[in-house]
Amino acid sequence: MHNEGKTKMIPFGDLSREYDDLSIEIDNTVAGLLKSGWFVLGKKVEEFEEVFADFIGKEVFAVGVGSGTEALHLALVASGVTHGDYVITVPNTAVPTVSAISFSGATPLFVDIDPDTYNIDTNKLRELVVIEKKRRGNKLKALIPVHLYGQSADMEPVLAIAREFNLTVIEDACQAHGAEYKGKRVGSFGDYACFSFYPSKNLGAYGDGGMITTKTPEQAHTLKMLRNYGQEKRYYHTIKGFNSRLDELQAAILLTKIKYLDTWNTRRRDIADFYNQNIKNKAITKPVEVSYGKHVFHLYVIRHPERDRLQAYLQNNDVQTVIHYPLSIHLQEAYKDLGYSQGDFPVAEKVAEEILSLPIFPQLRDKEAETVAELINSFS
Ligand SMILES: Cc1ncc(COP(=O)(O)O)c(C=O)c1O
Structure with a gap:
């Protein structure tokens, strides 16, 4: 439609x-x-x-x-x-x-x-x-x-x-x-x-x-x-x-x-840099790039304590996001037989509740990245 x-x-x-x-x-x-x-x-x-x-x-x-x-x-x-x-x-x-x-x-x-x-x-x-x-x-x-x-x-x-x-x-x-x-x-x-x-x-x-x-x-x-x-x-x-x-x-x-991979990775890093500079909402945790590495931003993953509400807000404003991944593997039905339970990996479990992947791909337009950052800044 x-x-x-x-x-x-x-x-x-x-x-x-x-x-x-x-x-x-x-x-x-x-x-x-x-x-x-x-x-x-x-x-x-x-x-x-x-x-x-x-x-x-x-x-x-x-x-x-x-x-x-x-x-x-x-x-x-x-x-x-x-x-x-x-x-x-x-x-x-x-x-x-x-x-x-x-x-x-x-x-x-x-x-x-x-x-x-x-x-x-x-x-x-x-x-x-x-x-x-x-x-x-x-x-x-x-x-x-x-x-x-x-x-x-x-x-x-x-x-x-x-x-x-x-x-x-x-x-x-x-x-x-x-x-x-x-x-x-x-x-x-x-x-x-x-x-x-x-x-x-x-x-x-x-x-x-x-x-x-x-x-x-x-x-x-x-x-x-x-x-x-x-x-x-x-x-x-x-x-x-x-x-x-x-x-x-x-x-x-x-x-x-x-042949284009290096250029595409540079573009991903530029978009990540743009998000890093322009997302100012205090409740957001941005990705950390370690000093000893070079991140190629397959995904740009932020955290917010009310992730589901943020995701719905972005969706209502026509921004698609994805969660990588919403449920730790030790808590998945398919791996129940391993015998793990809630609380075994507290960091992974907490992170899974708060993470959200924003649009990042080489052909994402500057204007689109700007809109994403503006929307996140106006979320409260
Ligand atoms: C971390 C990780 N491991 C393994 C795979 C599996 O790759 P494929 O989908 O090509 O089988 C993927 C991709 O989905 C992945 O992201």
């Missing part, structure tokens, strides 16, 4: 604007790929893996897979995580971090988050690892720090704990393409790192896609077998594998789009 006289909705995201900017290039890319007649595991995937590895850092190898969830699952399997094992992560992540752990057969263990960055609390991580190592011994296998909202977790303490207790580190970088920690891009710190190319990510495909970065050619080789039925040579299966491949079509599109 057409809303005569009403302002147009400010969308939370709008990928059609990106397509408007890139349509000629994208159309040519798609047509070229269709004409090539080769759709699964070919030159485009290989080329994109090289370009992506270069983007992250010279020392990594990249393996394209079907999604971010599959990237995490395959990285866990490649690390030897299996039934009966334990893997630590945070309860305020996107649920697929935890689905991947469950799917590997392992049990997720949660640790609370830092109240300022919403990333893993590394002091609490150490306490948990000490306890769980005693209790589970070598069954405690891996840590998955999540670079939530586009900001790196504090990797030095995470890596130190992992070294001390002989644990694999798998970075969940699904929201953090191009984010930096102490001058290096995330994806180059852990034994493995996992990226998602879900369409709305900082680098998104036109469908599902994912990438694993890793440190050695041997690990990359194992991952390549795992994503392709465990085969090294066609119809000769060295290990038990899966089907989780990045499509040629998505790889070709991602190759076209990765």
